[in-house]
Amino acid sequence: MLFLIRSGTDSRSSNHTASSVKSEWPDSLIVRLDQEDADALNRILCTSGEPFFIVLGAGDTVLPGFRAALKQSLQQLEPSDAGFIAQKESVNGVQADRLLPPLPLVWRTEAVLNRDDGGFQTMTQLPFPSYIFHERMLQLKRSWNWPVLKGLPLYQAAQRTPSWMQLDREWALLAPILAGERQAVAQEREPVISVVLCMYNASDYMLWAVRSVLIQTYPDWELILVDDGSNDATDMVLKSNPLLQDTRIRMLSHPSNLGKAAALNTALACARGRWLLELDADDWLCVDALETLARGALANPEAGAIYADQIEWLERHNKQLVLRGIARACDTPTIHHLLDRPVPLAPRMYRTALLRKLGGWLTDDPYGGRLYEDIQMLVRVMELRQLYRIPMGLYHRRLRAASVSQQNKERYGIWKRWMTAKLSIRD
Amino acid sequence: MDFSDLMRTFIGRNVESYQEGQFLTGRLANVTEGSLIIEAIQSVYSPVSGLVTVLTPNINYVRILP
Numbered sequence: 330m331l332f333l334i335r336s337g338t339d340s341r342s343s344n345h346t347a348s349s350v351k352s353e354w355p356d357s358l359i360v361r362l363d364q365e366d367a368d369a370l371n372r373i374l375c376t377s378g379e380p381f382f383i384v385l386g387a388g389d390t391v392l393p394g395f396r397a398a399l400k401q402s403l404q405q406l407e408p409s410d411a412g413f414i415a416q417k418e419s420v421n422g423v424q425a426d427r428l429l430p431p432l433p434l435v436w437r438t439e440a441v442l443n444r445d446d447g448g449f450q451t452m453t454q455l456p457f458p459s460y461i462f463h464e465r466m467l468q469l470k471r472s473w474n475w476p477v478l479k480g481l482p483l484y485q486a487a488q489r490t491p492s493w494m495q496l497d498r499e500w501a502l503l504a505p506i507l508a509g510e511r512q513a514v515a516q517e518r519e520p521v522i523s524v525v526l527c528m529y530n531a532s533d534y535m536l537w538a539v540r541s542v543l544i545q546t547y548p549d550w551e552l553i554l555v556d557d558g559s560n561d562a563t564d565m566v567l568k569s570n571p572l573l574q575d576t577r578i579r580m581l582s583h584p585s586n587l588g589k590a591a592a593l594n595t596a597l598a599c600a601r602g603r604w605l606l607e608l609d610a611d612d613w614l615c616v617d618a619l620e621t622l623a624r625g626a627l628a629n630p631e632a633g634a635i636y637a638d639q640i641e642w643l644e645r646h647n648k649q650l651v652l653r654g655i656a657r658a659c660d661t662p663t664i665h666h667l668l669d670r671p672v673p674l675a676p677r678m679y680r681t682a683l684l685r686k687l688g689g690w691l692t693d694d695p696y697g698g699r700l701y702e703d704i705q706m707l708v709r710v711m712e713l714r715q716l717y718r719i720p721m722g723l724y725h726r727r728l729r730a731a732s733v734s735q736q737n738k739e740r741y742g743i744w745k746r747w748m749t750a751k752l753s754i755r756d
Numbered sequence: 757m758d759f760s761d762l763m764r765t766f767i768g769r770n771v772e773s774y775q776e777g778q779f780l781t782g783r784l785a786n787v788t789e790g791s792l793i794i795e796a797i798q799s800v801y802s803p804v805s806g807l808v809t810v811l812t813p814n815i816n817y818v819r820i821l822p
Contacts, residue, residue: 493775493778493816639799643797646770646821651779656799672800729797745802
């Protein structure tokens, strides 16, 4: 039998679990996961030849009699069961607090590996490796059963998480996405919202962003991907990933890197939606973002653009994302306010006809449309129409020290002078 | 050498600060008796000051990044 021991806060608890497994099941294969590395995990599962595998938390204890009880439980499983969840015993009659739903103890290998994109989601598909088991459990739930069994000789330790991770808030924000179902469209529908995702060397990030669009509760969208001359694996991902096989997704590419504004103009030229929403390749949408924005658009027929609040995530040096919190956007920004304190508004959804009337994004600024193109368009829209804010966090934003906007802050003053002059000329 | 003295030797380095219920990352800008001052990542485009003062008693630990 294959035992996987999830990473814990220290190696002692993992050693303890491995030792208890060895005592009860000496001929088992034990794999300790230092981090939830889905690639390695999928390789192990493909080669193990075991019909089932067991996932334990670091600190869990396999008690005497576990092996016999488990074999009996496996015999009771139905073919439609993906495995089972071992009910955690209460301590002194009090059920231990759980921030996250309990993970299955036993997993059917065939069920886990049977998906288009092959097993557990890798870091490029799911940038939260600590949730790969939860994601797989939730996705399998749609076509398999997860029965709960009681009374196995097993002590399941409470998994401790440092408070700075804000696990309860994190889970509340991520669970709808992890459980989100790709919405099939029965027939070709005219899109109302064109989601535009421009990318340059973003192959490590873009799939999570794309997934967040595919699981939207609102069906009338199209997704336009513009590869702005990437020289990483973007092209390969775009051509091969099954996630992208959807008639609502269109892919465009520039032969060389022309900058964000040029990429947006390429998308604008073929956008069919009445509204155009920008989604950065390293960010993602809440599952009801498009539905909420579409409602906001209907309720505000005069708005030139609709925006909302954003949920910020700090990217650690090891790529782990840590929740920072909801950043509330300014309610009634003026052009001067936006230029003086240029906080990115996201999500931002523009009226497509207005973008075309404005001639799209300008590329003759000092940086060739590579920087601050969002502020540029917002202030130009604001000259003609009002913006409307929805006071809800609808957009997840990844704050990276290495991002273009973080690396170029000293250039803002020059760009602002150019933009101000441009607006004055028009006056 | 106390904690503040030790942290002074890392001024200018990128750090991660872990507090109860909060995480912060950025460049260690200064250290005073009883606090660290970290230039944190800001979502604003312009080069405004993003200095955050973290009181030493609230810090669980600090990771000095390579």
